[in-house]
Amino acid sequence: MRRRKLVEIVAAKRIDSELARHERWPRQQLLAYQRDRVDAIVRHAAASSAFYAERFRGLVPKEGHVDLQALPAVDKQTFVERFDDIVTDPSLRSDELLAHVEAADADVLYRDRYRVIATSGSSGRKALFVYDRPAWAMLMGGFLRFNRLAGAKPSIPRRKLAYIGASGGTHMSRRISSSLDVGMHRILNLSATMPMPRIVDELNRFQPDIMPGFPSLVAALAEEQLAGRLRISPGIVSTSSELRTAEMTATIKAAWGVDPFDLYGVTESGMLACECDRHHGMHLFEDLAVVEVVDADGRPVPDGDVGDQILVTSLDNRTQPTIRLAVSDRVAIDPDPCPCGLSLPLLRSVEGRADDIIQLPSGNGRLVAVHPMHFAPVAKAREVREFQVVQEGSALNVRVVLHPDADARGLERRLAGELAANLRELGVAEPMISVKPCERLARDAATMGKLRLVVADSRR
Ligand SMILES: [Zn+2]
Structure with a gap:
């Protein structure tokens, strides 16, 4: 496995050098390159995927450019x-x-060719993502691009990276860090569901140079640092997957004296954008994906305006083509270029995921941020087809749709117990949780049928 990883890292480094060249191209050259790659991936999907062959019938010309x-x-x-x-x-x-994913807990390849990632995502239903080796190398190349833009060049002695994220070996960011754990960085993987004192202990021992994580968690660690319990000095801090509020940014800066780097990625396509050291917005990786900012009806919105969703087209995944996938994140493309001079445009105001965080009271009168991944026991339960967590005051009502032939005896009490234990570990004073089976969950037409996994109580 070590040899395979080294070969992959060499490939990813070569890709990153190529990506660095694209960043210096004039924007027109970058867009022409993107258009050629769109033509190639759409034609491939129309020819080799039953799904796209049917949907794209009559829409893909044999020659000339495809109208995405x-x-x-x-x-x-x-x-x-x-x-x-x-x-x-x-x-x-x-x-x-799915069976392969459940059995695998390390960076194992399916049939020696594919990396498979499963996620409960924010749709509540388990989703599968498959990458062949070239697609994975591109994904890693995108991650190295972020390292480069953030100034985290490989060095001797190797830099120490502590990744605090979702538990489980198949989550995307954990797979990426596991793939990189040879030659590039020394990696410490911690699960965000661990009790805070243990995370603090492990970090004090490891002393990371680079620390990526969810903003709510990184901000909580910054508060541990300010309180004197955590004593680390990371040179690079980055956040992803949720909205980072101005208050969180200020806490992180106060704790470590660094400007945190924001990243933006979706599991379907890998990393889509990241900040450079100017922190003016996130550079969109136009050579790896097309991101169309559109309104609720799918119509394009002008640069500078915030859309209701984005349509993502991945230019690299030939095994599971992703073409105009709707992701309900609210972003805008900045009409002005970044002062750093890179030709990748800037993406602003990722607002999509803030409402997935629930705030619950702790014992000392403060609020505890509860990330959707703390509902993993429900996502993992085999009896559950999909679910939704609805907050009412400080109570959480978990509505679950069961598989038709599931044996649900004792399930409600078991899940409620596991969730309450998780929340207590996070510091929630008296978790009030009910789990109730239901026939179906309502979907929001404005988000193209996306099921909101978590519905936070907006009165709070
Ligand atoms: Zn820049």
Whole structure:
């Protein structure tokens, strides 16, 4: 495995050098490159994926450029449910891949070719993502690009990276860090569901140079530092997956004297954007993906305006083509270039995920931020097909849709007990949780059918 990882890192480094050249191209050259790659991936999908062949019929010309905006968008639910028809290797079956994911806990390849990632995402339903080796190398190349833009060049002795994120070996960011744990950085993987005193202990021992994580968690660590319990001095701090508020940024700066780097990624396509050292917004990786900022009806919004969702087209994943996938994040493209001079445009105000965080009272009168991943026991339960957590005051009502043949005896009490234990560990004073089966969950038409995993009580 070590040799394979080294080969992959060499490939990713070569890709990153190539990406560095693209960043210096004039914008027109970058867009022409992007258009050629769109043509290639759309033609490949139309030829080799049953799903896209049907949806793109009559819309893909044999020669000349493809009109991406004329192709139908796909919502996340369809993207998850039609997995078997979307993949271009017809021997890949979702049931077998889910079994593989459940059995694998390290960076193991499926049939020696594919990396498989499963996530409960923010749609509440388990989703599968498959990357062949070239697609994974591109994804790692994108991660190295971030390292480079943030100034984290490989050095001797190796830099120490502490990653605090989702538990489980198949989560994307954990797979990336595991892939890099040879030659590049020394990696400490911690689960964000661990009790805070233990995370603090482990970090004090490890003394990381680089620390990526969810903003709510990194801000909580910054408060530990300000309180004197945590004693580390990371040179680079980065945040992703949630909205980082101005208050969180200020706490992080006060704790370590660094400006945190914001990253933006979606599991379907890897990293899409990251900040450079000017911190003016996140540079959009236009050579790896197309991000269309659109309104609720899928119409493009002008640069500078915040859309209701984005449509993501990945230019690299040939096994599971992702073409105009709707992601309900609210962003804007900055009409002005970054003063750093890179030709990648800036993405602003990722507002999408803030409402996925629930605030619950702790014992000392403060609020505890509860990230959706703390509901993992529900996501993992085999009996559960999909679920939604609805906050009412300081009570949480978990509505679950069960598999038709599931044996649900004792399930409600078991899940409520596991969730309460998780929340107590986080510092929530008296978790009030009820788990109730229901026939179906309401979907929001404004987000193209996306199910909100967590509905926070806006009165709080
Ligand atoms: Zn810049």
